[in-house]
Amino acid sequence: MKLKTLMAVTASAAALMTSAAMADTTLNALFMSQAAYSEDNIKSMTASFEAANPGTKVDLEFVPYEALHDKIIAASGAGDDGYDVVLFDVIWPAEFAERGFLTDVSDRVAADLTSKIFDGAWTTVEYDGKRYGMPWILDTKYLYYNTEILANAGIETPPETWDEVLEQAKVIKDKGLVEYPLVWSWSQSEAMICDFTTLTAAHGGSFFDNGKPAFETGGAKAALDYMKTSLGDGLTNPSSLEYFEEDVRRVFSAGDAAFAMNWTYMNSLVNDPNESQVAGKVGVMSAPGVDGVSEASAVNGSMGLGIPSNSPHADQAWAFINHLTNQSTQEEFANLSLPIWKASYSQSAVTDGQEDLVAAADKSIAVMYPRPLVASYTEVSSILQKHLHGSLLDQTTSEEALANAAKRVARIR
Amino acid sequence: MSAISRSREKWVLLFPAILVLSLITVLPFLQTVWTSFTDAEITAREQQVNWIGLENYIWALTDPDFLEALGRTMYFTAVSVGLEGVLGIAVALLLNQKFRGRWFLRVIIILPWAVPTIVNAVAWRLIYHPDYGALNSLLLQLGFIDSYTSWLGDPDRALNMVILADVWKNFPLVAYIALAAMQTIPGDLLKAAAIEGAGAWKRFRSITLPWIIGPMLVVLILRTIEAFRVFDIIYVMTRGGPSDGTKTASFYVYQEYFSYLRSGSGASYAVVVAGISAVLILAYYAGIRRDQRGA
Structure with missing residues (x-):
């Protein structure tokens, strides 16, 4: 009798422990608080996931974009206590895949998704024919313009080429409408490389040719010259050299710039009267092209969600990723980040009130240009950042800066 | 108690401290040194x-950017510690005078030092902001x-602007140590000097400064x-x-490790930085010993 009681107690205790363990699955997820979905967006997506999946809880952590890469690396050595879901940038899959930081999820992705999602989004998570996550943020930088300033300057149509951007900016400056018509995120950071990539693509340049640096001449040099000219002529706000994306949004929202380059998320925020003094006076278009070279230009600034290889909860993590990336979630939160799904772009939930943005996206997604797809990208980028920034500060000519950068890139171990 | 058992007792008593110190500093340091010779x-x-000998060190010391960063770090160290020393002693001299509200000033002067470095850095970044600083x-x-x-x-x-922010945060520590040292100067000594006709500068040079130089060297070592x-x-x-x-030398250590993921190479950068610190410390110690012999 006693033995039976003991066994019953043990059995029920074991049952309790199992259910407790099931109820206690906590996923650690790493996101950024900079551009694209806001923290509030991600919190409400997570709340609906938790409601649909009792027993799984998600702890969210938000860091600035600049800290994201190093956080993912540092946590890779944390064993079971690391992250289960991480947001990663389009420039990292090569490095993360080669070093085994991310789980290969090729087998988990349903085959029929391939054609339903944009190719540009898939490249965000692919390396060497394998998939290391799901694309989530399909993003590129657009050219925003203040319609009121343009009208006051007597400009009827927004610029169609990058040269026209400078011409119109000059008219606006000469009329004294704003001191510095152009604002960019040109701090020594990845944000600057994104603008440089857009301009390089517009000028028909490339970064590497057969694994060798090819950015000393041609389109890349033309891009740097363009940046320097806009600063030298007083058309670009000189504080751009300290700005990140949020600074660009603040300056443009205050009506202190006629043109600004920024990600998708800025569209709804500059049109929100609580956030902006120029609400309703904003145009958005694909970044223009260069006469005889390109029609439009764009950088692939997409990001994906993956499962670090040390996560002990890969199944639950994948369920969470599926929830965040599925079509209905993305359509519900389409005002700060546009969906990865082709079909979404004809849904009124996505297009209503942001027809200009969707039209621009249609054009930009088709020409999205990648940053170099190399495993040492982080180092290539920081070398470029240093030398481009020095040249924008007028310490070197564009030839010197790019030649020095190429020499340093060739020295990478 | 015999000499032998006393000496054994000494080691038994020191053992816990030696153990803890080995675990948290000596072992990691040795591991870093070992890693610096590998790929x-x-x-x-x-x-x-793989063991690759001195390759990482040759790489680090032929990296023109890293050498530039070492020079920049030395400039940062010399200027910020120099300013902290001068400002610290000047403020200590002021706080050592008798005046109304001295106690209040003595309390609030420590506040910058009590602020965490990260908070201080964010505050100064806002102070320097190009648009609303x-x-x-x-x-x-x-x-x-x-x-x-x-x-x-x-x-x-x-x-230079970063140095200013660093000096603002750290000079109170120097000022407090200087003030504590100044309070041990016998008042009679200074009075006698004044009666003998020594001016303020002469009294500072011949009495105050020699009196506080020992504690000053200690705090300046720490700051260096x-x-x-x-x-x-x-x-x-x-x-x-x-x-x-x-970009200072430590920034390169961080970058080699966490951005470029080369732990062997990063370790060699770290050992170089630690080695230069050791040389600076030895120089200070030599200064202190000479000071003590002179006293």
């Missing part, structure tokens, strides 16, 4: 770590500048070590920019 990388895959607004209202200036936008100026490995204030204020103008 280890940060990876989640199996890796074969307090410094711009103050200087404009006082008529020193005509338009808002980008304080952290120019590589050379940015480093800290300043030479400076990382956090720069990471927050400028991230090494503009155009690497504020």
Whole structure:
């Protein structure tokens, strides 16, 4: 009798422990608080996931974009206590895949998704024919313009080429409408490389040719010259050299710039009267092209969600990723980040009130240009950042800066 | 008690301290030194770590950017510790005088030092902000500048502006140690000197300074070590920019490890930084010993 009681107690205790363990699955997820979905967006997506999946809880952590890469690396050595879901940038899959930081999820992705999602989004998570996550943020930088300033300057149509951007900016400056018509995120950071990539693509340049640096001449040099000219002529706000994306949004929202380059998320925020003094006076278009070279230009600034290889909860993590990336979630939160799904772009939930943005996206997604797809990208980028920034500060000519950068890139171990 | 058992007792009593010290400092240091001679990388895959001798050191010491960063770090250390020393002693002299509200000033002067470095860095980044920084607004209202200036936008100026933020945070420590030392100077000594006709400068040079120099050297050693490995204030204020103008040696250690994932190479950068710190410390010790022999 006693033995039976003991066994019953043990059995029920074991049952309790199992259910407790099931109820206690906590996923650690790493996101950024900079551009694209806001923290509030991600919190409400997570709340609906938790409601649909009792027993799984998600702890969210938000860091600035600049800290994201190093956080993912540092946590890779944390064993079971690391992250289960991480947001990663389009420039990292090569490095993360080669070093085994991310789980290969090729087998988990349903085959029929391939054609339903944009190719540009898939490249965000692919390396060497394998998939290391799901694309989530399909993003590129657009050219925003203040319609009121343009009208006051007597400009009827927004610029169609990058040269026209400078011409119109000059008219606006000469009329004294704003001191510095152009604002960019040109701090020594990845944000600057994104603008440089857009301009390089517009000028028909490339970064590497057969694994060798090819950015000393041609389109890349033309891009740097363009940046320097806009600063030298007083058309670009000189504080751009300290700005990140949020600074660009603040300056443009205050009506202190006629043109600004920024990600998708800025569209709804500059049109929100609580956030902006120029609400309703904003145009958005694909970044223009260069006469005889390109029609439009764009950088692939997409990001994906993956499962670090040390996560002990890969199944639950994948369920969470599926929830965040599925079509209905993305359509519900389409005002700060546009969906990865082709079909979404004809849904009124996505297009209503942001027809200009969707039209621009249609054009930009088709020409999205990648940053170099190399495993040492982080180092290539920081070398470029240093030398481009020095040249924008007028310490070197564009030839010197790019030649020095190429020499340093060739020295990478 | 015999001499032998006393000596054994000494070791038994010291054992816990030696054990803890070995675990938290000696072992990690030895491991870093060992790693610096290998090609280890940060990876989640199996890796074969090979002994590659001095290759990492040759690489680090032929890296023109790293050598530039070492020079920049020495400048940062010399200027910030120098200013902290001068400002600290000056403030201590002031606080050592008798005046109304002295106790209040003595309390609030420590506040900058009590602020965490990260908070201090964020605060100064806002003070220097090109568009809504307090410094711009103050200087404009006082008529020193005509338009808002980008304080952290120019590589050379940015480093000096970061030094200013670092000095503001750290001079109170120096001031407090100096003040404590000054309070032990017998009042009669200074009075006698004054009666003998020694002026304020003469009294400072011949009595106050020699009296406080020992404690000053100790606090300046501490500050030198800290300043030479400076990382956090720069990471927050400028991230090494503009155009690497504020990238210090420790920043390269961090970058080699966490951005470029070369732990072997990163370890060699770290050992170089530690080695230079050790030389600086030895120089100070030599100074202290000479001072003690002279006293």
